[in-house]
Amino acid sequence: xxxxxxxxxxxxxxxxxxxxxxxxxxxxxxxxxxxxxxxxxxxxxxxxxxxxxxxxxxxxxxxxxxxxxxxxxxxxxxxxxxxxxxxxxxxxxxxxxxxxxxxxxxxxxxxxxxxxxxxxxxxxxxxxxxxxxxxxxxxxxxxxxxxxxxxxxxxxxxxxxxxxxxxxxxxxxxxxxxxxxxxxxxxxxxxxxxxxxxxxxxxxxxxxxxxxxxxxxxxxxxxxxxxxxxxxxxxxxxxxxxxxxxx
Amino acid sequence: xxxxxxxxxxxxxxxxxxxxxxxxxxxxxxxxxxxxxxxxxxxxxxxxxxxxxxxxxxxxxxxxxxxxxxxxxxxxxxxxxxxxxxxxxxxxxxxxxxxxxxxxxxxxxxxxxxxxxxxxxxxxxxxxxxxxxxxxxxxxxxxxxxxxxxxxxxxxxxxxxxxxxxxxxxxxxxxxxxxxxx
Numbered sequence: 306x307x308x309x310x311x312x313x314x315x316x317x318x319x320x321x322x323x324x325x326x327x328x329x330x331x332x333x334x335x336x337x338x339x340x341x342x343x344x345x346x347x348x349x350x351x352x353x354x355x356x357x358x359x360x361x362x363x364x365x366x367x368x369x370x371x372x373x374x375x376x377x378x379x380x381x382x383x384x385x386x387x388x389x390x391x392x393x394x395x396x397x398x399x400x401x402x403x404x405x406x407x408x409x410x411x412x413x414x415x416x417x418x419x420x421x422x423x424x425x426x427x428x429x430x431x432x433x434x435x436x437x438x439x440x441x442x443x444x445x446x447x448x449x450x451x452x453x454x455x456x457x458x459x460x461x462x463x464x465x466x467x468x469x470x471x472x473x474x475x476x477x478x479x480x481x482x483x484x485x486x487x488x489x490x491x492x493x494x495x496x497x498x499x500x501x502x503x504x505x506x507x508x509x510x511x512x513x514x515x516x517x518x519x520x521x522x523x524x525x526x527x528x529x530x531x532x533x534x535x536x537x538x539x540x541x542x543x544x545x546x547x548x549x550x551x552x
Numbered sequence: 553x554x555x556x557x558x559x560x561x562x563x564x565x566x567x568x569x570x571x572x573x574x575x576x577x578x579x580x581x582x583x584x585x586x587x588x589x590x591x592x593x594x595x596x597x598x599x600x601x602x603x604x605x606x607x608x609x610x611x612x613x614x615x616x617x618x619x620x621x622x623x624x625x626x627x628x629x630x631x632x633x634x635x636x637x638x639x640x641x642x643x644x645x646x647x648x649x650x651x652x653x654x655x656x657x658x659x660x661x662x663x664x665x666x667x668x669x670x671x672x673x674x675x676x677x678x679x680x681x682x683x684x685x686x687x688x689x690x691x692x693x694x695x696x697x698x699x700x701x702x703x704x705x706x707x708x709x710x711x712x713x714x715x716x717x718x719x720x721x722x723x724x725x726x727x728x729x730x731x732x733x734x
Contacts, residue, residue, distance in 0.1 A: 362667035365582035
């Protein structure tokens with residue numbers, strides 16, 4: 306059968322192909338026509354574009370870590386288990402902290418679950434203050450994926466908190482991400498808004514040594530644009546991570 | 553879409569830059585795995601399909617045409633098509649003589665349909681799906697989300713094959729005219 310010029314039939318088959326109900330021999334035959342017929346390919350592309358927004362409501366499910374490993378192997382790239390396995394990451398961290406702290410840091414996070422994704426680009430961390438030998442670091446990760454998403458650091462004597470977003474896709478339109486200090490006792494204290502830009506600096510109330518002294522953990526919550534109106538977290542907590550002192 | 557970071561990553565794949573594929577995987581694999589898992593209902597199959605599809609993105613990224621489709625549309629269509637191919641592997645259909653797989657398909661498409669209304673970038677399709685008759689909407693959702701064929705739809709909805717085919721065809725026509733006027 307030749308369907309060239311038969312617009313209505315073309316359109317119907319393109320729709321059913323994109324929806325997925327065209328099956329069996331009919332599907333194979335249609336795919337053969339597709340290879341030869343540009344207008345048919347266009348009709349399918351239009352139908353795919355019409356229906357694709359339906360996938361917006363399919364719940365994402367993190368694939369097992371081994372899946373990336375298999376892909377990386379087949380494209381000829383040695384598979385790392387994740388950002389923690391990336392040489393670039395450790396090299397940068399060592400630069401940033403001076404070796405000993407990197408070792409301590411490694412101990413702290415070695416219990417983190419393996420990250421199912423690769424380290425896409427070298428992470429180059431900048432020293433938070435002139436004193437690179439002492440300070441606080443925190444890596445906040447997404448508990449659902451175990452993936453690190455925000456890196457926070459501050460020099461011991463500095464009132465500047467450096468916030469590095471490792472995954473720009475965490476930004477939510479019309480909402481703000483707010484960073485909280487979770488002290489050992491007492492209510493969470495806001496540290497400011499995470500811009501979602503790759504790098505940002507927040508101002509602490511006082512030097513990190515004072516303001517983060519009793520803070521074992523940081524968290525990011527989803528808040529209305531501009532931040533929590535009440536001064537306490539109101540939205541869901543998206544990311545958390547231990548805040549580690551080293552000196 | 554101009555400046556879509558996924559389009560730039562596909563361009564990176566076309567240049568054979570492994571870090572582009574890594575980043576693309578990082579940003580899209582959970583969504584695409586969700587799509588495959590819903591159709592195939594078996595994690596090991598969905599994993600195999602996902603693997604094949606990322607290799608396909610890697611090898612065929614140069615064929616992606618930004619003017620024709622958004623990157624996520626292009627990628628999710630490849631995943632859905634690959635899932636359907638997977639379901640029609642030789643022997644697969646006879647491997648389900650008791651309809652075990654067909655009957656295991658949950659009829660619950662209400663979840664994704666309701667969720668669709670909350671998804672910002674799906675406003676038009678959500679609104680247009682609502683203009684369909686309930687049976688048409690259910691048939692289209694089961695076909696799209698669960699990968700059911702006409703005969704599986706007929707069995708699942710306990711209606712004659714011809715009736716189900718008509719629902720799907722009319723539903724798609726109405727969906728198209730609604731989307732074109734919105």
